Amino acid sequence: MLLPILAGTLSLGQMNAAWKALRLQIELGTKAWRKYVAEYRQASDNNLILSPLSTLPDLYNELEGIEDSDQKL
DSSP: OHHHHHHHOOOHHHHHHHHHHHHHHHHHHHHHHHHHHHHHHHSOTTSOOOOOOOOOTHHHHHHHTOOOHHHHO
């Protein structure tokens, strides 16, 4: 959702909001990845950690129906 806004917006406000959101998502993803790597390294072979549930796909369904980029942000 954010990459098309970054690529095609003429609004500085939209570009700034999309960039901040994208940067935050990358930062949070990197933090979670490091956490999972650390947990995996500490787990024994008999006690592997199961991955937590990701974001429910239903949360994205509402975004698909919104045409306006300002509303999506």
